[in-house]
Amino acid sequence: MNYQNFFRAELARLKDDGNYRTFADLERHRGAFPAATNRHAGGERDVTIWCSNDYLGMGQHPSVLAAMHDALDTVGAGAGGTRNISGTTHHHVLLERELADLHGKEAALLFTSGYVSNWAALGTLGAKIPGMVILSDALNHASMIEGIRHSKAERIIWKHNDLADLERHLAALPLDRPKMIAFESVYSMDGDIAPIKEICDLADRYNAMTYLDEVHAVGMYGPRGGGIAEREGLMDRITVIEGTLGKAFGVVGGYIAASAELVDFVRSFSSGFIFTTALPPAVAAGACASIQHLKQSSTERDGQQARVAEVRARLDDIGIPHIENPSHIIPVMVGDPVKCKYLSDVLMERFGIYIQPINYPTVPKGTERLRITPSPVHTAEDIDTLVAALRDLWAHCQLSRVPLAAE
Numbered sequence: 001m002n003y004q005n006f007f008r009a010e011l012a013r014l015k016d017d018g019n020y021r022t023f024a025d026l027e028r029h030r031g032a033f034p035a036a037t038n039r040h041a042g043g044e045r046d047v048t049i050w051c052s053n054d055y056l057g058m059g060q061h062p063s064v065l066a067a068m069h070d071a072l073d074t075v076g077a078g079a080g081g082t083r084n085i086s087g088t089t090h091h092h093v094l095l096e097r098e099l100a101d102l103h104g105k106e107a108a109l110l111f112t113s114g115y116v117s118n119w120a121a122l123g124t125l126g127a128k129i130p131g132m133v134i135l136s137d138a139l140n141h142a143s144m145i146e147g148i149r150h151s152k153a154e155r156i157i158w159k160h161n162d163l164a165d166l167e168r169h170l171a172a173l174p175l176d177r178p179k180m181i182a183f184e185s186v187y188s189m190d191g192d193i194a195p196i197k198e199i200c201d202l203a204d205r206y207n208a209m210t211y212l213d214e215v216h217a218v219g220m221y222g223p224r225g226g227g228i229a230e231r232e233g234l235m236d237r238i239t240v241i242e243g244t245l246g247k248a249f250g251v252v253g254g255y256i257a258a259s260a261e262l263v264d265f266v267r268s269f270s271s272g273f274i275f276t277t278a279l280p281p282a283v284a285a286g287a288c289a290s291i292q293h294l295k296q297s298s299t300e301r302d303g304q305q306a307r308v309a310e311v312r313a314r315l316d317d318i319g320i321p322h323i324e325n326p327s328h329i330i331p332v333m334v335g336d337p338v339k340c341k342y343l344s345d346v347l348m349e350r351f352g353i354y355i356q357p358i359n360y361p362t363v364p365k366g367t368e369r370l371r372i373t374p375s376p377v378h379t380a381e382d383i384d385t386l387v388a389a390l391r392d393l394w395a396h397c398q399l400s401r402v403p404l405a406a407e
């Protein structure tokens, strides 16, 4: 085999389909988020970021930065080992306590990312509990799918957010067989929210564990930022809550929160936890400061919700189609990968607006979109610029619009 030709041909196919990924080279300006400099082949330009998962701007928050500087200056850079071999610093211990408290659980366990936490926790629970069957929502994140696959447990995929379909599958299984319902609270691409209470009711009825990915909700919902389950008073009904420190908390890392026994079990048996260097202590300190801040401040959450409502209303005014949903995610539907990429390129080049196109395989073919994530630090002027640019482009590209009430 000619390896280089193989790689070239596969990449060419991806490009023909419009699914080749190009990364924007960004340099953010501390304290001035969402502003950044974008370097490209022809030079550089000022851009406004409209697609970050640093939903609340906490990656720039003074207390987060101060905590990271302080930890770096007092204890140094890397953790220096796995958690087992000298890598458990006091900052890790404090962070795990903070996370357990955030979710009202006995314990929490840190991983190097949210991806790794799903992969490792689902992988371990699925593999080590004899006879386990995992009932997985059809739109679960790749990290959950990979974890379940890796566990080799039997997997049943139920229709997205469909309680009747979930119950049909549960009822067909022996009541005493170990089972786990794995799902998310806020689904990141459509922004819809799972019926958590009803899923917990089914879990009780059919004797199942529940595993909830709150990655897009932690920091964002609930009086202390504990997620949708906190907002709805359901945290105690979830067996495992999984979250990230990389999105609304603005740093990096992942975790699970659960009973002391379950956490100790994953800690003791999970390869993806055991055999990797712990996060740098400064990262743990920054995440801890971010969580502490968002536990007692709703200013960021309120500001973000207001911005989201404003952007939605402005899009409605000009008939730009977007998925209505009860969360903070605004998916503007394009429905074609080449057009989606083109729109994204023009937004960047002509308007200084950075919105990464979302194409297959992240979303199903035909549902390509621009995923807009307003934050509390986007200004009224940023919104004006965004709306004017989209209005221009929709006219220029003859993209379909939602019929306006007045028309």
Ligand SMILES: *Cc1c(COP(=O)(O)O)cnc(C)c1O
Pocket (backbone or CB within 6 Å): 113, 114, 115, 116, 118, 141, 143, 184, 188, 213, 215, 216, 244, 245, 246, 247, 253, 254
């Ligand atoms: C981003 C994401 C993850 C992974 O979290 P990271 O900390 O980025 O690795 C897990 N689940 C969902 C639903 C996500 O969107």
